[in-house]
Structures are given as structure tokens and as C-alpha cells.
Amino acid sequence: xxxxxxxxxxxxxxxxxxxxxxxxxxxxxxxxxxxxxxxxxxxxxxxxxxxxxxxxxxxxxxxxxxxxxxxxxxxxxxxxxxxxxxxxxxxxxxxxxxxxxxxxxxxxxxxxxxxxxxxxxxxxxxxxxxxxxxxxxxxxxxxxxxxxxxxxxxxxxxxxxxxxxxxxxxxxxxxxxxxxxxxxxxxxxxxxxxxxxxxxxxxxxxxxxxxxx
Amino acid sequence: xxxxxxxxxxxxxxxxxxxxxxxxxxxxxxxxxxxxxxxxxxxxxxxxxxxxxxxxxxxxxxxxxxxxxxxxxxxxxxxx
Numbered sequence: 475x476x477x478x479x480x481x482x483x484x485x486x487x488x489x490x491x492x493x494x495x496x497x498x499x500x501x502x503x504x505x506x507x508x509x510x511x512x513x514x515x516x517x518x519x520x521x522x523x524x525x526x527x528x529x530x531x532x533x534x535x536x537x538x539x540x541x542x543x544x545x546x547x548x549x550x551x552x553x554x555x556x557x558x559x560x561x562x563x564x565x566x567x568x569x570x571x572x573x574x575x576x577x578x579x580x581x582x583x584x585x586x587x588x589x590x591x592x593x594x595x596x597x598x599x600x601x602x603x604x605x606x607x608x609x610x611x612x613x614x615x616x617x618x619x620x621x622x623x624x625x626x627x628x629x630x631x632x633x634x635x636x637x638x639x640x641x642x643x644x645x646x647x648x649x650x651x652x653x654x655x656x657x658x659x660x661x662x663x664x665x666x667x668x669x670x671x672x673x674x675x676x677x678x679x680x681x682x683x684x685x686x687x
Numbered sequence: 688x689x690x691x692x693x694x695x696x697x698x699x700x701x702x703x704x705x706x707x708x709x710x711x712x713x714x715x716x717x718x719x720x721x722x723x724x725x726x727x728x729x730x731x732x733x734x735x736x737x738x739x740x741x742x743x744x745x746x747x748x749x750x751x752x753x754x755x756x757x758x759x760x761x762x763x764x765x766x767x
Contacts, residue, residue, distance in 0.1 A: 516755055523752060552755065559757045566703050606700060606758055640703070 475506040478663035482679035492524040501686040507544030517602040518548030527553050539583050540655045544600055547657030556650055556657045558607030564640025570599040573638055575646050576626040579619035584656045586681025593630045594674035596660040603659040605641035612643055622656055623647035688733045690745045691764040694754045695726035738765055
């Protein structure tokens with residue numbers, strides 16, 4: 475994640491320790507993936523209560539852009555910044571492979587370099603990526619253009635057989651109602667240069683830098 | 688005082704782990720088992736002997752950490 479951000483920004487991001495209680499002025503906060511606290515209790519549950527998260531929530535509510543990937547997405551739902559929850563994969567198996575994503579809702583900050591409906595290839599690596607929310611919430615997310623990315627095949631078709639983890643409505647990533655917070659299970663930072671076999675994720679970071687500069 | 692918290696998935700929330708247990712029980716020849724739901728039990732030792740205070744404190748813990756009320760329900764039992 476640090477390398478991906480550095481490549482797009484041309485400068486290294488600041489790394490913030492989870493016990494910090496004050497954040498500097500920031501344009502973007504990124505909660506990267508990982509398995510914080512060994513996924514004890516629930517994925518992201520403990521990390522979402524880390525001291526620094528109070529400030530992250532405050533900044534997000536002030537309108538600062540926040541990106542959460544994988545465990546970061548789980549933390550954002552646990553912290554109440556995004557609706558719903560990430561549950562155990564339908565197959566009960568850890569999934570580690572490339573998937574195709576369809577860029578769904580347009581968002582000024584997070585989808586700048588992608589066109590709506592564009593299909594990108596991005597890896598997933600998770601055990602708890604099965605997005606759940608009640609129907610009312612799902613309808614609202616779809617109605618308000620808050621679904622950012624959906625699992626699909628190479629042609630952009632969605633379906634139960636294509637959905638890797640059982641996520642409701644094939645959702646891979648969502649925005650908050652204000653559009654300044656994005657949580658997604660796939661790892662765009664793992665596809666930013668040809669050395670990684672694909673650079674489809676680069677557009678997200680380049681778009682972020684353009685939108686926030 | 689001891690508090691025992693049961694955390695279970697809400698009705699309507701799919702429980703793939705419960706489903707896997709159901710299939711395994713079936714494979715072992717246990718007939719007549721309907722839906723299986725898996726949950727968690729969390730035991731807490733509390734300083735207080737005041738049941739009302741304990742209940743209120745543990746409810747607060749459940750709301751803030753022990754359960755994710757988007758997908759889970761909780762119940763609290765107190766024991767001396």
C-alpha cells in the first residue's frame with residue numbers, strides 16, 4: 475500500500491501508529507489490509523476500537539477522504555463509518571486469487587480514472603469478505619449510487635457463480651452517503667505496476683491524487 | 688459476579704459455519720437435526736455485586752464491542 479501510494483503521489487505517505495490520538499492535517503487516510511489482532515472476536519473489531527480510530531472517525535465526518543482495503547474495510551464497518559458487516563465467506567474458505575470488478579457508482583474522489591461500468595482485474599485475499607446488510611440498506615446503497623465496485627466476470631457479468639464470497643448484491647466496495655469514505659475487500663494496491671502482473675489498480679490511486687491535489 | 692454473554696447471529700443472517708456443522712452432523716448419521724446456528728460465549732468476571740449495575744455495564748460492553756448489532760443479537764446471564 476505504501477509503495478502504491480508513493481508511486482501515485484510521488485512522495486511517501488506518513489505512517490501513523492494505532493495508539494496515536496492526534497492526526498496531522500491530511501488529505502487522505504488509508505486503512506490498509508492485514509489481520510489486525512488475529513481477527514479475534516470479529517474481523518476488524520478490535521482495531522476499530524484502537525485509540526487512533528476516534529480521530530479517523532472525526533476526520534471522516536469532517537469530510538477527509540478515507541480508503542479502507544480488506545481489513546481496513548472491515549474496520550470501517552465496525553467503526554460505523556460504513557453500513558453493513560463483512561461476514562465469513564460463503565465457502566468458509568480463505569480466498570486468494572484475482573477477481574474482476576465492475577466499477578459501479580461514479581465518485582469524484584475514488585473513481586476518477588475509471589469509467590462507469592469499466593471492468594478491472596484486482597486480487598482478493600480474505601476469509602471474511604461476505605458483505606451483509608439488510609435489504610433496506612442495500613436498496614439505499616444502490617439507489618444512492620453508493621455501491622463502488624461489484625464482483626463480475628471478465629465481460630462484466632454478475633451472478634452467484636461469479637461472486638467469490640457470497641456478498642449481498644455482489645458488492646465488493648461501498649461509499650458512505652457523503653462519498654468521502656470507500657471500503658473495499660479487493661486489493662487495488664497489489665495491481666499497480668506490470669511487475670505485479672497487472673496495473674488495473676493504479677487508476678484508483680492516480681485518480682485519488684488528481685482529485686485531492 | 689460473573690457475567691455470561693451469548694452472541695448469536697440475527698435471524699435472517701446466513702450462517703455458513705452453522706450450515707457446515709449441520710451437514711457434518713448429517714454425515715455422522717445424526718438424523719432429525721434442523722437448522723444449526725453457531726454463536727459465541729464470552730465470560731466476564733466483574734468486581735460489582737450489584738446486578739443492575741452489572742447488567743447495565745455489560746449491555747454497554749455488548750453494544751460497543753462484544754457484539755456487532757448489525758448482524759448479531761446478544762443476551763446476558765449473571766451468576767454469583
